[in-house]
Amino acid sequence: MVKMLWISIWLFYLSAPVTDLVSGGHSLGTRLLGGLGLAAFVAWYLVLVFRTARPMPVRRVLFSLAVLATQAMVLSLTLGREWLVLFVYVAISSGAALPARYARWTVLGTTALLAVTANAVPGGTAYLAGLLIPALMGGFAMVGVRAMIRTTIELREARATVAQLAANEERLRMARDLHDLLGHSLSLITLKSELAGRMLPGQPQEAARQVADIEQVSRQALVDVREAVSGYRRPTLPGELAGARTALAAAGVLADLPSPPSGDLPEEVESALAWSLREAVTNVVRHSGAKRCRVTLETRQTLDGPVLELTVTDDGPAGGPSTFGNGLTGLTERLTALGGSLSAGSPGRSGFALTARVPLGSRP
Secondary structure, three states, rough: HHHHHHHHHHHHHHHHHHHHHHHHOOHHHHHHHHHHHHHHHHHHHHHHHHHHOOOHHHHHHHHHHHHHHHHHHHHHHHHHHHHHHHHHHHHHHHHHHOOOHHHHHHHHHHHHHHHHHHHHOOOOHHHHHHHHHHHHHHHHHHHHHHHHHHHHHHHHHHHHHHHHHHHHHHHHHHHHHHHHHHHHHHHHHHHHHHHHHHHOOOHHHHHHHHHHHHHHHHHHHHHHHHHHHHHOOOOHHHHHHHHHHHHHHHHHEEOOOOOOOOOOOOOOOOOHHHHHHHHHHHHHHHHHOOOOOEEEEEEEEOEEEEEEEEEEEEOOOOOOOOOHHHHHHHHHHHHOOOOOOOEEEEEEEEEEEEEEEEEEOOOO
């Protein structure tokens, strides 16, 4: 309706041909034929302009413009100079319906055809000066309007794409955080529950202590999940090293852990390595069947600059996880985002090793 209202305003300039039909001294037959010709021109023009929002083959548009130009020329030559205004509508429709690389030539061609027809119509040169500028400016203005509309559509599509990507990124973040948080916490709860069950009824005090630990781990898991949902969850290496010691001890695995790093690390680097340590220890507790677990944290100098390397190895049976599951895939995404890398596999006939590397320099 808005587009129809806007286009209808410009149809006001057809008042000259309509006035010529009513009071131009033409015969009844000429008036009828002229009215039919004008109605056909307006209908063809409206169909062409209204379909500009939909992609149309260039050949079909060129054919439609040729039909419009032929109608304008025939009506002008047969009915008089008042009908030369139809060429302005041809120029405007060509600018609105054709891509810019074609419209710039069709607008000029329509204007040239207007000049030739005006010279052939009696008294047409008197109207020519008042029609050339509207034809040229109207046609090229519609080229600009079409480009602006196209740009607006592309911006809306780009905005929708960015919003979708942001939603997907947030969904992936939530999936990674919840997997890493709940996987570690639930594994520790399971181990301590089994340990408490074995202690009953012979060691009720020790079993009660394990139950208290379960309650503490559950409460902390709830806090962690809330922080992850809110986007504020940033694990630290000292906290994860302490949690790793507790989880390995509960699983009966002898732990060899390094001291927390003394210097201040970038938040993103420390967070990525802390998540890596949590996932690696969770895999040792749940899958490895190991008796010993060793964690190292070293700074190495490479050609690309200093790299902080975290390595977690165990002495469990060979044949650990052969493919990356959700946890290792999430870690890979975290490290890749910082320019780091993750490698995991059996270093020999037995055991499993996970190595996470994060550059200490600026993010690439």
